[in-house]
Amino acid sequence: MSIIKKVGILLAFSTLLASCMSDTAKKAKNEFEMPDSLVSADTTNGEQALDQTKDMVDHMVENLGSPIETIAMIKSLGIPFNSTLLASNDDVDRFNNSFAQAAALGIYGADLGYLNFYGKTSHVLSYISTVKGLADELKVGQFFDYSTLKRLANNNENVDSLIFISRKSMNRIDQHLRKTQRSSLSAAIVTGVWIEGMHYITQFYKLNKKARLKEAIGDQKNLIALLIKVLNGYTYHPEIAEMKKQMEYINEVYKGVTITVQEGEPEYKEINGVYTVIQHDKTVINISSKQIDEITARTQKVRSKLLGE
Secondary structure, eight states, X not given: OOHHXXXXXXXXXXXXXXXXXXXXXXXXXXXXXXXXXXXXXXXXXXXXXXXXXHHHHHHHHHTTOOHHHHHHHHHHTXXXXXXXXXXXXXXXXXXXXXXXXXHHHHHHHHHHHHHHHTTOHHHHHHHHHHHHHHHHHTTOGGGOOHHHHHHHHTOGGGHHHHHHHXXXXXXXXXXXXXXXXXXXXXXXHHHHHHHHHHHHHHHHHHHHOOHHHHHHHHHHHHHHHHHHHHHHTTTTSHHHHHHHHHHHHHHHHHTTOEEEEEOOOOEEEEETTEEEEEOOOEEEEEOOHHHHHHHHHHHHHHHHHHTTO
């Protein structure tokens, strides 16, 4: 499986990715470390550089989570829909190269997932059109089932079908990107989705100050580190090198954030006749209000840059 496929193509109109559960961050830290050989990999073979180690990259990107999880968590906290958080899609012609278009595809895809999850069908069609337009510019629009998505978006009861059709379309897009040796666009899409997920978390925290949102922001320490390593494999593209620089700008603040796991007493329990060990470890995230404010400010700067604002 490739980068996009492993994260459900990272577009919110499929299963979407974003990022924020504590166990996801813990799993990312404990289960995978990028070897130095990949970080310093020879990129003379272009798009094949990371494809040669795709199993490691797939494992890494899988741990980035899914923005649909973020959106579900936000809604479970009783936080109402806020249309002002959506990226404006009035002028998408400003995305004038494939990497900018791919990052925008991730951002608007995340917005589309947000709209779908809250059942805001009056906005959905506009964002489907935007995503379709960007896909066309990337020469993958032929794999986007626009007519079916448009029909399903008009019926709130067909959200599951909408997700399924979108996922199928994105899997085909992924295969085409790899076949045409443009897998670096996957990294750009990942970046767009991640930044939009962070945008939602930080902005909602400003409005609500809920402990779960604070924890979700802290969770990103490990996830952004993984994202930077993904981007590092494609920095022979100046546009990806710039995206990596922007992610590092946010990551500077995370260097002062700590995530530790406190081991709890194991519980031995019989389940269906089988004795099972249940762990009671606790993840502790130390992040200050000052750090959150700075992360929020830097996230907005990077998002604005990716959106060409």
